[in-house]
Each structure stands twice: as structure tokens, then as C-alpha cells.
Amino acid sequence: xxxxxxxxxxxxxxxxxxxxxxxxxxxxxxxxxxxxxxxxxxxxxxxxxxxxxxxxxxxxxxxxxxxxxxxxxxxxxxxxxxxxxxxxxxxxxxxxxxxxxxxxxxxxxxxxxxxxxxxxxxxxxxxxxxxxxxxxxxxxxxxxxxxxxxxxxxxxxxxxxxxxxxxxxxxxxxxxxxxxxxxxxxxxxxxxxxxxxxxxxxxxxxxxxxxxxxxxxxxxxxxxxxxxxxxxxxxxxxxxxxxxxxxxxxxxxxxxxxxxxxxxxxxxxxxxxxxxxxxxxxxxxxxxxxxxxxxxxxxxxxxxxxxxxxxxxxxxxxxxxxxxxxxxxxxxxxxxxxxxxxxxxxxxxxxxxxxxxxxxxxxxxxxxxxxxxxxxxxxxxxxxxxxxxxxxxxxxxxxxxxxxxxxxxxxxxxxxxxxxxxxxxxxxxxxxxxxxxxxxxxxxxxxxxxxxxxxxxxxxxxxxxxxxxxxxxxxxxxxxxxxxxxxxxxxxxxxxxxxxxxxxxxxxxxxxxxxxxxxxxxxxxxxxxxxxxxxxxxxxxxxxxxxxxxxxxxxxxxxxxxxxxxxxxxxx
Numbered sequence: 001x002x003x004x005x006x007x008x009x010x011x012x013x014x015x016x017x018x019x020x021x022x023x024x025x026x027x028x029x030x031x032x033x034x035x036x037x038x039x040x041x042x043x044x045x046x047x048x049x050x051x052x053x054x055x056x057x058x059x060x061x062x063x064x065x066x067x068x069x070x071x072x073x074x075x076x077x078x079x080x081x082x083x084x085x086x087x088x089x090x091x092x093x094x095x096x097x098x099x100x101x102x103x104x105x106x107x108x109x110x111x112x113x114x115x116x117x118x119x120x121x122x123x124x125x126x127x128x129x130x131x132x133x134x135x136x137x138x139x140x141x142x143x144x145x146x147x148x149x150x151x152x153x154x155x156x157x158x159x160x161x162x163x164x165x166x167x168x169x170x171x172x173x174x175x176x177x178x179x180x181x182x183x184x185x186x187x188x189x190x191x192x193x194x195x196x197x198x199x200x201x202x203x204x205x206x207x208x209x210x211x212x213x214x215x216x217x218x219x220x221x222x223x224x225x226x227x228x229x230x231x232x233x234x235x236x237x238x239x240x241x242x243x244x245x246x247x248x249x250x251x252x253x254x255x256x257x258x259x260x261x262x263x264x265x266x267x268x269x270x271x272x273x274x275x276x277x278x279x280x281x282x283x284x285x286x287x288x289x290x291x292x293x294x295x296x297x298x299x300x301x302x303x304x305x306x307x308x309x310x311x312x313x314x315x316x317x318x319x320x321x322x323x324x325x326x327x328x329x330x331x332x333x334x335x336x337x338x339x340x341x342x343x344x345x346x347x348x349x350x351x352x353x354x355x356x357x358x359x360x361x362x363x364x365x366x367x368x369x370x371x372x373x374x375x376x377x378x379x380x381x382x383x384x385x386x387x388x389x390x391x392x393x394x395x396x397x398x399x400x401x402x403x404x405x406x407x408x409x410x411x412x413x414x415x416x417x418x419x420x421x422x423x424x425x426x427x428x429x430x431x432x433x434x435x436x437x438x439x440x441x442x443x444x445x446x447x448x449x450x451x452x453x454x455x456x457x458x459x460x461x462x463x464x465x466x467x468x469x470x471x472x473x474x475x476x477x478x479x480x481x482x483x484x485x486x487x488x489x490x491x492x493x494x495x496x497x498x499x500x501x502x503x504x505x506x507x508x509x510x511x512x513x514x515x516x517x518x519x520x521x522x523x524x525x526x527x528x529x530x531x532x533x534x535x536x537x538x539x540x541x542x543x544x545x546x547x548x549x550x551x552x553x554x555x556x557x558x559x560x561x562x563x564x565x566x567x568x569x570x571x572x
Contacts, residue, residue, distance in 0.1 A: 013567040016073055017107050025071050030100035034462040036063065037093045039159050042465060056383045057163055059390055060092025061085050072567050080557040088546035089397040090157070095550035097462055101455030102558035109451060111444050117559045118438055119448040124555050126426055127419055131409070131548060137476065138418040139544065142406045147179060152539045153402060154178045156411050157395045163387040164379070170209040177375060178392060181214045182399045184373035196403070197371025198325050199396050203385050204358045207378035215355070218325060219362040219374040220294070220315055225354055233352060234291035234311045240368070241291040241349040244341075245332035247323055250278055250316070251298040278303045281338050286310045290346065292365075294318050294326060296334075313352070315363055329365070329372040401545040409547050411540035412500020413460030413470070413479030417515065420453035421477030457515055463500070471496065473510035478503070480512060501540045 016022050035042045036058040046066040047054040055066055064078045077099055085092040106116050130136055142149045154175045158166060166174070185197035202219050204211075236242055252274045282303050285293060292313050293299075299316035307314040318326070323334055332347030351366045357376060377392060379385035402408065409415045427449045435442050460479045461470050469482040478499035496506050504510070 008571050011569040011571055013569070014565065016564055016567050017103070017562065022071065022073055025074055026100060026103065029069075029074055029077075030097065030104070032063070032067075033060070033093055033096045033100070035465065036060075037097060037459075038463040038465075039162060040463070040465045041093075041160075041162060043163050054383075055386070057387055058093075058161055059163075059387065060096060061390065062387075064092075064096075072569070073561055073564070076561060077557055080553055084549060084553045088401065088543070088549055089394040090543045090546035091550040094459060094542075094547065095554045097459050098455060098551065098554035099558050101458040102452070102555060103561055105451035105455050105458075106448070106558065106562055109447050111447055113559075113562045115438075115440050115444055116448055116562060119440055119445055120452060120555055120559060122434075122438055123423055123449060123452045124552065126423060127551060128548065130419070130422055131544075137422075138410045138415040139407050140410070140539070140541065142402055142408050144403070144406065149408065149539070149541065150179055150182075150399065150402070151175050152541045153398060153408055153543065154395045156540045156542065157398060158391060161387055161391050163384060164391055165381075165384045166209060166388075173210050174212065174388075174392070177212055177214050178395050178399070181373050181375050182396060184214070184216055185371050185396075186403075187371050188369065196400055197328070197373070199373050199375050200322065200325055201375045201377050201389055201392060202362075203389050204360070204376060204378045205382050205385050206380065207358050209379055209388075211376075212378045213376050215364060215374045215376065216370050217367050217374065218322065218329060218365045218372060219355060219376070220318055220322065220365065222315055222354075222361055222363045225361045225363065231313070231352070231354055232311060233313060234289065236289055236291075236348075241352060242289055243292045243294065243330050243332055243347045243349055244285055244290050244345070245323070245326055245330070245334050245347065246293070246295040246338075247297075247334035248295075248336050248338060249297040250281075250295050250300060250303060250338060252278060252300040252303075275300060275302060277338055279306060281341065282306045282310070282312075284341050286312060288341075288343070288346065292349065292352065296320060296323055313363070325372045326365075329367045329370060398543040398546065401543055405545050407544040408541040409544050410478075410501035410503060411542045412502070413463050413481075414477075414499055414501040414503070415542065415547065416456040416460045417472045417479040418477040420456040421472070423449060423453050423456075460500070461515060470515040471512040472515045473499070473504075473512050475508075475510045476504055479515065502538050 013019070032044065036044060041058040043056055043058050044063060045054060045056050046063070055062055057063060060081060064082055067078075069075050069078050077096065080099070081092055081096045084095050102120070106113075106120070109116065131139055140149065142153070144150070155171060158164065158171050158174055181199040185199055187194055187197070199214075200218060202221075233241055252271060278300055279302070285307070290312060293307060293315070295314070295316040296318050297316065299314055304314045304316070326332065327334055327347070330347030330349055333342075333345040335341065335345050348368070349365055350368045353364050353366070355362045355364045358378075375392065377385070377389060379388050410418070427446065430442075430445070435445055438445065457472075460472075463479075464470050464481060466484045468484040471480040471482060472478065473480065476499070478501065480496045480499050482495050496512070498505055
């Protein structure tokens, strides 16, 4: 009998944010995230100590997914950011860096946490109300009848991840493809509860990025297909291809010991019984004039051969990811049993053909009216291809979010500095009743507001990775980057040409100041609401929905962490 060990008492850690270990871990994580931010962000190579794949990335989802985070405070922060990214796909680094900034700036104040939380929530409401108002100077409308602003959104996402290793020609090509793919996913007939389609990405390693292309419908890899031979497909009287979609294994090994004990008569073979049932299914499919059978899992070679001899194309190992788009595109209902086939489970296709790409063969399923498409995505290396696949998935999701809320926010740090200027401007003329409602003094309010603004500006400062200078102007409140190594001049306008979002130029005196996180003067006027058509072609834009959510998540998570009094760890 093994010896029982006595239970250990739980470990109580009071005021965790005051501990040096927590401060060092937060600072380390914040440094990793800040150095990864933006088009010039530094790449991180992540791998475990016992081998396995190596991930080279600067994306928050990959970084936080591969990092081993053990401290409870950091796990709360990482979980909040990962939850935000799972819902919006974008602005993960923005959310994490801003959350770290809030924690750093608020905990150093001589203000009790409950007062900090109450004031910061009020400041958040000011930001949200402003960004959702027509007067907002950091928001632009997205016109879906024109392609320029949509192209800016996609281009900004593609260029924000240096691990994709794209040049300008490749960015332009992928931007066009992503917009084309998105248009495929928009239904031509608008209904009350319209649901957008899906772009299925088919990654191909070793080809040029400009070889990437978009196909309407779906591509399913089929290695055994013989190239060069005409594809004879059985069609119905309406000149359509009837299709059956199976989500159950058709390999003939349906009986497994884990499912329990099976009683059989003497001399009966389970394998032959299963194979006969599969062949009966095949006969039923042939009688029902099915021209294409797709199976999620493995199909028995004898069944495949029988279907082939009967003029039916059989594709197996399609995978779980294709089941939903296949069912939606063809109208097929996935068949989960080989013992019963319902006439209503079949779907239909307009046509199918064989596509050859990079020594791989695909069967191309062409529907009558599609909201499903396939993006054949190429890149030179596996690392760059993995990063590019994640980026393209983000771009598709951002376009979908933008269709629900047709707005975008200015990128390049300009939204953050503009909001900071707006908050300072609003905070300079608050009535006394506001302080009474917030149950705080004007001094405490100004301290928290300044920390709030410095946190926003710290995100903009994170875009600078080369020891250059970050400026903000006193007219529009935008962010301006001065590259390192430039000579000293008397006028800043001789060094800067465009602000971070590329909306404003240096054609007027904008009274620039260093962006060092110190309290500054309020902005004198709002930035133009709408850019001109020519300027829009080159704007850097961020997803409106993702950034608004990121701002809320960052503050709520920071307030939760600031309000922690104890961490209780059970070491049993």
C-alpha cells in the first residue's frame, strides 16, 4: 500500500502587483509584444526544448499560443487577448500592449484601484462615444461600391506582418485576390438573414506568391487522378451532377473493440459483411444516378474501384474542414451511416474538372451559384506560408466585420495619438458635477486621464523599432515617425513627409512635439472626417470593430488585474 502524503496548505500571495517578480514578468512579456508590433516589428522564433516544429512569427495568436505562461496574472492577460483574437482575428498585439500600458501607468499612481477603475471606465466611454459619432476625426467610412478603402484595409493587414516576406508587387497581387475571394463569398440574392460564404485556403509551398489564384467553388486534393485523361462525369437529366457526401468512415473497419463485444454466428466474417454493405451502398448510389461521392474519411479500395467502373468519381480523405463548405455549396446533407440512404441527402454540382498545381492534382467542384471559393495560396517557404495563411484568414474576417460596420480607423498610430489628444482636450474643461458623479477629486481625475493617454501613446511609440523619433502634431493629433540617422534641422517639416496613416502631409505648420508619453496641450481642431479619393488609395487603416473591442478588452482586463488583492495557489 502506497504511503499517503499529507495535504499542503494553499499559498496566499497578497497584493500581487506589488511583487518584483510580477513586475519583471509583465515587463518581459510587454517587451516581447512591443518589439513584434507593426510592419517593422521584430520576428520571434518559437520552439520547445525537445524538438518539434519551429514557428517564426510576429502575430499575437501564434506568440501567445506558443509561449508557456505560468503566472496567474499573465495568464489572465493572455487569455483575454486570445479570446479577443478568436472573435475578431485582428488587433491582438494592440490589445495586449495597451493592457500592459494601462497596468504600468495606473499602478504607479497614488490613487486607490476602485477610483482608478471608475475614472478609466468613464474615459473609455468618452472614447467609444467619440469613435461611434459622426464627428470622429480618426474614423473613415468604407464605401462598398468602391474598392479603394477595402484595398487599404487588406493591404494594411498584409504589410503588418514581416514574416510573410512580401514585396510591393506581391502585396498588390494578394490584395486583389483577397478582394476577389471576398466578393465570391457575398450572396448575390440578399435575404433577411443573409449569411456570408467562406474562402477555403489551399496552401502550396515552394511556388511564387504571384502564382496564387482564386477558384470559385472548392478544390479537393486527389493524388490518384490521372492527368491528361478526359474526365467522364455522370450527369442527371437536368445536366447537373448529383453528389453524395459521407462523414462516416467507408474503409470497412467499422467494428472496433473499444465499442464493445459483438456476437456473430459461426463462419460469418465481419470484414466481408462490412464490405458487402459498402458495395450495397455503392449499388444504391449508382441506381440513384450519383456522379460524385465525397467521403470525409477513408474509402475501401473495392468500393472505389466499383464506383469508378460504374462511372462515379469517388474522393476520400476530404477532411473535417471541408464538410461544412461542401454541404453549403452543394446542398448535400452529410450521411453519417452506411446502412440507410435518404433521397433528400443528395446535393448537386454544375460541373467538375481537374486542376494541376505544383505537381499536385485537385478535383475542382464548380457549383451553380457559389458563396464558397478556394484561394490557392503560395509562398516560397513553409514558415512564410504559415504566416501568410494566418494573415489571409485575418483579412477575410476583417472584411466580413467591416460589412457589418462599414467603418475603419486610421492606422500607423494615428488613432491612438488622436484619441489621447481628444481625451486631454475633453478633460481640460470638465464641469465640477463630473467629479462629483465619479466621486473623485479633480487631481485624481487628471492623474488617471494622463495615465490613460500615455497608455494609448505607448502603443504608437511601439511602432518605432530603430531608435527614431515619434512626433505628434498639435492640429490633427496624428502620429509621425522620424527615421533614425537623419541630420538635425531647424524644422520638423523637413524630416517628415506623411503621418502614420498617410492622410496628412507636411504642407502646413502642424506644431509637432515629441511623443514621450508626457502630458501635452490639447489638439486645436479635429482631423478631416473624409480623405480625398486619391489619398484613400494609400491610407493605412485598421479594423473598426476589432480595435473598438481591443480598447475595451484592454481596459477591462487591466482593471481586473489592478483589483486583484490575493492570488491563492493550491500546491497539492
